[in-house]
Amino acid sequence: MKECVSRTELGRMFAEAAQLIRSQNEILSQLDSQCGDGDHGTTMMRAMEILEGAIGSSPNERSLSETLHQAGWSVMGVDGGASSALLGSFIGGMGGTELGGAADCAALAKSLEAGLQSVQKRTKARPGDKTMMDALVPAVEAFGAAAASGKSMSEAMNDAAAAAEAGAASTRNLVARHGRAKYLGDKTLGCPDAGATSMALLFRGFSAALATTKES
Amino acid sequence: MRMKKFLNDPKNVVRELLEGYVLAYPDKVKLSGTGTVVRVAPKASGKVRLVTIGGSGHEPGLSGFVGKGMLDVSVAGEIFAAPGAPKCVDALRDACKGGSSALLIVLNHAGDVLSADISMEMAQREKLPVKIVLTEEDISGPVGDRRGLVGCVAVYKVAGAAAELGASLDECAEIAQRMADNMRTLAVAVRTATHPATGHPIFELGDDEMEIGMGQHGEAGTGRMTLKSADETAKIMLEKLLDDLGAKEGDELLVLLNGAGATTLMELFLIFRRVAQLLEIRKIKLVRSAIGEFITTQEQAGFQMMIARMDPELIRLWDEPADAPFFARP
Secondary structure (H helix, E strand, C coil), X not given: CCCEEEHHHXXXXXXXXXXXXXXXXXXXXXXXXHHCCCCHHHHHHXXXXXXXXXXXXXXXXXXXHHHHHHHHHHHHCCCCHHHHHHHHHHHHHHCCCCCXXXXXXXXXXXXXXXXXXXXXXXXXXXXXXXXXXXXXXXXXXXXXXXXXXXXXXXXXXXXXXXXXXXXXXXXXHCCCXXXXXXXXXXXXXXXXXXXXXXXXXXXXXXXXXXXXXXXX | CCCCCCCCXXXXXXXXXXXXXXXXXXXXXXXXXXXXXXXXXXXXXXXXXXXEEEXXXXXXXXHXXXXXXXXXXXXXXXXXXXXXXXXXXXXXXXXXXXXXXXXXEEECCHHHHHHHHHHHHHHHHCCXXXXXXXXXXXXXXXXXXCCCCCCHHHHHHHHHHHHHCCCCHHHHHHHHHHHHHCEEEEEEEEECCECCCCCCECCCCCCCEEEXXXXXXXXXXXXXXXXXXXXXXXXXXXXXXXXXXXXXXXXXXXXXXXXXXXXXXXXXXXXXXXXXXXXXXXXXXXXXXXXXXXXCCCCCEEEXXXXXXCCHHHXXXXXXXXXXXXXXXX
């Protein structure tokens, strides 16, 4: 019995993540206002709404790759500055590997890796710079490691979410070295990065969706 | 500081402000799709079109400079947030219709550059004749990683004039780049602004403080000090700018003062007076100037000081006619 993510599960993953980010949007904006202009929650809420809609309404005959690619492009149209452009690059980039109609754990790992690479192509930010990369990079790595060790899809996504959360928490003790916040220097110490926090919520949402849709 | 602004639903603020803007200048500008401002009377086909992209909330920037002799297209994003790549690519495609080419002028901010990079990739894949020039003149950051502030207006002006006169895409890009390379800007803030969507102050500043190096979105700078007089502030800022530009006796400068939104013209004239005096003492020629609100940050108090080393061609292009709603000269 092999676990697979089809368009339906993918839709549920994004719906859960959107719901989670919606419920936390004020906290995200508050974190952002300590280091940025305070609109991260609003931006992410809009971006997730678009993603949820784009994936939920994607026709079943469309491949997962194409669905992700289209959804990425849609979220880039949100006018949300760097956050939505990078989120769009990640989701669209996930469509860069051939997924067909359903993806098993190994295929999803490859897809997440492709998404990460497409973000890395767009930004010079790396882990340690106090950005979304501090959560995204460990999450994708943890998923890959779990998939390689034969863990189930839901276990792998739980590992990814935990790694993203640990990464986001670690940004509290980092000084921003990228994006608008870097101009604040040491003043960014003490509060976690809003972008990393929303990436952790994204993966926690994915994980929650997969935990409740175990293959029968 | 509690927000006190005349708003409707904050979600609609960008759409509503752009609608109001084009209704106010119906003979000059119109909307193309959502959030893209274009000229009512387009340039003759074949001439280079100038396209810029950037967040809203900085009115009259950037769409206020769409007009004859300046920009052809301004793609507006949400408040303080870059427009998405799909809209920017559409704008480039439209600009290149009818055998024209396009010069994309982008202020160096993470989101704008991301959208611009993605758009340029798409444009190149489609073999559109497009070039890009980045403005990055804020000296509060290290070289190679500087923000684009009000200097973009000077770039729009000279490259726009060149395009109007029939210069090629390469020539327009060279002029834009030359202007960009020779300008320096520094910002100062004395009071914060509130974000129209969240209602929260975008930074905190003590009652008796000022901050030099403030970003266009109220990102805090690094030079916080007690509030100084107009003369002292002008001197501190001008000296940093001249030093960074390496200006010397005999150089010819354009000086532009840009009010942040809540600083009075009275204060800007006091600042400008001192700038002119100091330049005279140093035997640096003040050849052109502009004072006003070009790119604001809501009701933030403060200003940006921009200086640029001009050459005869840049001066000639600066003097060419322009007819944008917020930048006109006969």
